[in-house]
Amino acid sequence: MARTQGSHSDITGPRVREAALWLFARQGYAAVSMRQIAAEVGVQAGALYNYTPDKQTLLFDLMRAHLEDLLAAWDAAAPDASARDTLEAFTRFHIRFNTSRADAVFVSYMELRSLEPANFAVIEGLRRDYETRLETILRQGLAEGVFAVSEPRIAAMALIAMLTGVNTWFRAGGRLSLAQVEALYWDMVRKAVAV
Amino acid sequence: MARTQGSHSDITGPRVREAALWLFARQGYAAVSMRQIAAEVGVQAGALYNYTPDKQTLLFDLMRAHLEDLLAAWDAAAPDASARDTLEAFTRFHIRFNTSRADAVFVSYMELRSLEPANFAVIEGLRRDYETRLETILRQGLAEGVFAVSEPRIAAMALIAMLTGVNTWFRAGGRLSLAQVEALYWDMVRKAVAV
DNA sequence: GTCTATATTACGATAGAC
DNA sequence: GTCTATCGTAATATAGAC
Known part of the structure; x- marks a missing residue:
């Protein structure tokens, strides 16, 4: 038709x-x-x-869709494994997902201040949900006795900041492959939370 | 008069x-x-x-002044010490300096895209100078055999991203003092580059 | 050095024809 | 669903009086 x-x-x-x-x-x-x-x-x-309906809603919908995709993708990819293996999976997932959607990551972080209060609250909630996913992994590792971090929430935010920083310099086709970058960052993450 | x-x-x-x-x-x-x-x-x-002379120059002058202050403050504070002690000094300096000038840090990072090309080049050069300060410390530690990082430049960018992330959540007068925050992050930095 | 006034341009959003 | 045309508003920057 x-x-x-x-x-x-x-x-x-x-x-x-x-x-x-x-x-x-x-x-x-x-x-x-x-x-x-x-x-x-x-x-x-x-x-x-x-x-x-307007420019503000266009921005809000882009940011919400990105963060909902991020959460759904991790929930689908998260292994049922030890804290150590789950942390490695999270590290590699975060780098892969974020480098593959650089524009959405950038906008979702940089334009928080452009959101009206009600929209900001929604986006901020989704961001906290994602941080909590990592915090839970760290607490699991503490319980298993394989991690040593004194403030799991702050450690989670610190690690996410470090991992998201990949986007400021990584370019596909550059000197380092994505697999090499994942390995470099996993090495630092692994040691940073080690006993 | x-x-x-x-x-x-x-x-x-x-x-x-x-x-x-x-x-x-x-x-x-x-x-x-x-x-x-x-x-x-x-x-x-x-x-x-x-x-x-115009709005663009106002932004550029603010960003340049901030980054020149940052470099001058570190160069004045940097100890003549072992790589390990210098890295600890850098970690604590970065957190203290950046939390004390949150607006300037935020603007200097978020508004890079608002700069005209010639101004962008200047600011980007200053940012690279600062990254190189940390990279040099890491290379010194490699030479001393006390650090283990396979890509010092990338490790420097990763650590700076992690440390600057403090600004997204830290508020003076909150649950943790600045000294406690410095200690938390130094613990992670120290381990992340450890042999 | 600051003011009022304005030239010029652009903005978000809407109305109504097709 | 897209177009043309436009309303009402606000932007950067400048001119000239005081």
Whole structure:
């Protein structure tokens, strides 16, 4: 069945979000205009309002989708294993997932201050959920007696900050492969929490 | 000698930079208007142009001053000691300095993308200089045989990312004192690079 | 050095034709 | 669903009086 002439909603919607994510990552939410997003997609500015009620909701939806994807991907990948093996899996998962979605990671961290209070609370909650996943692994290792960290929550935030830092310098096709980067960081993580 | 009536340049200049830093940290460079900065200082927008040629230069000057301060402060504080002791000094210095200037740290990292190319190159050079300070300490420890890191440059970036992450959660007057936070992070840094 | 006033440009969002 | 046109607002930066 041919669609109505001029109807592209099922393809234009994703392209709007894609263009917005790309532009927000490079220029920042406040510096990007709806006209720029529209130009990137190849429509006029007014047409964007068929896909989002406003600019703020467009940002919020991008950030929420990213963090929900992150949590779902880890929950699907997390092994049922010892704390040591689970921490290695988390380390490698975090690096792989975040380097494969650099724009979404960047926007979800840098644009927290661009969110209205109600939206900020939702995003902040998802971020805390992810931190708690790692904190739980560290507490498991403490119980097993294989880790030594005096403040699991703070250690979790410190490790996540270190791992997310990969995105500031890693480029696919560079001197180091992703597997090598994972090994380098796992070595530091492993030792940092060691007894 | 009384100054000319209405002349406050020696005090207004610093207040403009102070207000701009505060607003840029909270709302982002692109989201802050010159009118807002002027209102914060208590002057009209036009008066700001006695202190900066334009908004971009105001941002650039703030970032450059912060990074030059950071480098000068470390160079003045760095001990002439073993790699292990110098790394501990660096860890504690970085946490103390960065938590005491949270707005400048935040702006200098988040607004890199708001800089024009020529300004970006200057700031990026200063940032690399700082990373090299830590990289040099790590190489010294490798030569002494007291550290084990296979990629000193990457380890330096990883450690700086971890340490700077303190700023995302630390608040003076909270449950942990700065000395306790320094000790927590030094424990992780020490182990992460250990043989 | 600061003010008022303004030139110029751009913004987010909406209305209504097709 | 997309377009053209536009409303109402706000931006950076400058000119000239005091």
